[in-house]
Amino acid sequence: MPDITVNDQQLDEQLTQLELTRLWSPRVISKLETFIRSALDVELFRINPVQYALERSMSEAEALDLFLHATKVGLFEMDWHIVCPHCGFIIDSLPSMNQLHTHYLCPICGSERDYALDDYIQVAFSITPQVRDIQYHHPESLSIEDLYLNYRLSKELISPLPAFPAWRDAVIYITKYLGYVQPGEKVTAEFDLPPGILRATDSRTCLQLSATYEQTEQTSLIPLRLVDGKFQSDDPEMQPRSLTSYTAESEPVQFRYDLERDLPSGRLVVEVENLQDRRSALCIYHPGEMPTPVLALRPSLSGKSLLTSQTFRDLFRSEVINTNETLAIKDITFLFTDLKGSTAMYEQIGDAKAYFLVHQHFDALSRVIRDRNGAIVKTIGDAVMAVFDNPVEATSAALEMIDALDEFNRTISQALILKVGIHRGHSIAVTVNERNDYFGQNVNIAARVQALADANEVYLTADVYNSPGVSDVLKAHHVVPDEVLVKGVSEKLNVYKIGRQHRD
Ligand SMILES: [Zn+2]
Known part of the structure; x- marks a missing residue:
């Protein structure tokens, strides 16, 4: 094994910066330092934050935050790559999502297909050469076995062949x-x-x-x-x-x-x-x-999961999809909120006060969204559009938003009343106004379902309601099924109205 050369001064400075970026769980930074100093070269190349979390009993969300902040301070580089499902080799590896396409030809096996952000488009993190130089920064000097088996072959593959567990x-x-x-x-x-x-x-x-x-x-x-x-x-x-x-x-x-x-x-x-x-x-x-x-992949960070991270959206605002591309997503959960009766409120208390209240309500909602591992895509007037990787988290977020607003309302004279809608399905990710956004019929349905909700109500489509784990979240709530026609959708939609929590 080659000698380990760590740039101590650089590492110390960047770890100090990293420590200050947020409140971390005990020993998260010291464990990262140990890892950077002592891991094998291959372990510091294309780190999968989900596996990193599993191996250290950390939460996945904190591990992702850790690698995103560490990338921002210069400890790691982000690597977007496309894994070929038919041979397991990495088709292309890119420093930015701006260079991603949807269609690739694998140079190893010749397979040609479309890729979605949530299947074989993956994101990993590699140590920067300024902090620790590893062999994989110099692919031209690798042995051919190393080039194919460690540099080009994905680490996350699950073998379908019983004779070859790896x-x-x-x-x-x-x-x-x-x-x-x-x-x-x-x-x-x-x-x-x-x-x-x-x-x-x-x-x-x-x-x-x-x-x-x-x-x-x-x-x-x-x-x-x-x-x-x-x-x-x-x-x-x-x-x-x-x-x-x-x-x-x-x-x-x-x-x-x-x-x-x-x-x-x-x-x-x-x-x-x-x-x-x-x-x-x-x-x-x-x-x-x-x-x-x-080939299937071990739990790892997909492009879609990264896009549903608020930390990623906050820290890497310039990381957007090429404006000429649309990237497919097979399954993502959309949450829309709006305020009930806001026009009347603007009239009653005036624009300036209303604006102030609306902003505070955005803060309250964004805290819930972040805690539930979602991300705000945009605000439209008084409305919020957010995305989640997981419909259970989205449903929990909706219920917690109503509670959070209830709490907030106790501190103000003019109560704000929330209406929420959630839907999941396929979509395309695009760049609009230099921001990652989503487009498609399922986005429209989510917005229309939100419009069905009245004061403090959450509407879920059947696709969300029937997702594993969602009914557990709704156990203590009153659920009313309904069938509705919404604009732009020819067939009736099964929806579920979630009322306030039963209070015995
Ligand atoms: Zn291939």
Whole structure:
């Protein structure tokens, strides 16, 4: 293992700054310091804050806050990356969400698909080189095994294969050739090819050979060149191709290759000549007849979860989606609030006083939203639009908001009366007015459901009400189901009106 070099002065200064950013639980900062000083290089690369929290019995929310504040003071760098669900390698790694797209072609396996912010778009944190230099800051100096298995392969994969509890071991098992090819160098790999597929990648692009059940006694020779980041071949049967493969559940997956061909199974020689002016990291692997895997990830920080963090929104205001992009989200919970009778209040007490009260009410609501791990997207007049990763937290927040406003009302002469609506579903994340925002029919439904609520009422759609855990939160409350038509939605919507808590 290389020596650990920590910039003590920098680390001390930044930890001192970090300590002052908020109130931390006991020993959170000292444990982080120990981690930075003593962890292996690989552990300080793409840290998953959810696993960090689990390993230290911290709350997930505090761990996320810790890494966000630590990134802000310069201890860590944020890394947005896209994990390929069909091979487990990281397709792209970006310092900012501004560079994210929705459509990616995996250079390792050739799968081509759309990505959503809440599935394989992940966020992790790596130590900055100014604090501690780690090997993974210098991928060009890594061994090829380290490059593929530690730098490019996601750490968060759950193996679907009982024979290989760690996906990494499955990758090692199917790898037939791994080596750097220098500019101008030609390498030869020779092996027996059983029926099934074989792929070659240089970590930037890939090709596929599909071996049939036809056997040949002759050795097949596949001559290949790497030119301008692509594979080329003089073999006329090797052609660019798009193919469909199937998962074990018969779901189709699209693949695209620089080159592809069928060939009989038997002895195979692959020659690769690197005609580029940079070194190529060649990997030839043999998935064989395995159906296309769909890899799941350990609990980790998705792009969506990060966007529903108020700390992220507060600290990284310039971190927004590219204005030309819309990023899909499969499932997110929207909460809208509004004040009842505010027009009358403005008339009674005047604009200035009303403005002051409305602002104080925003403060009270934002405290609840933050405590419940949600984030305010925007305020519109007297209304708040907030997002949550978790519908249970959103429902708890709604009930606590009404209590918080009740409390607040005791301190003022003019009572403010809240109306809340919650809905969950898919959406798209966009940038509007240099701010992360959300768009789509489910946002509209959430706003319309809010409009159904009367004084101190919360309306939930069936999608929220039926979410695991929500009924527990509502145990002590009076719930009235209803069916309503809302503007812009053709079918009747099942909603649930939550009244004030029963007081015995
Ligand atoms: Zn892949």
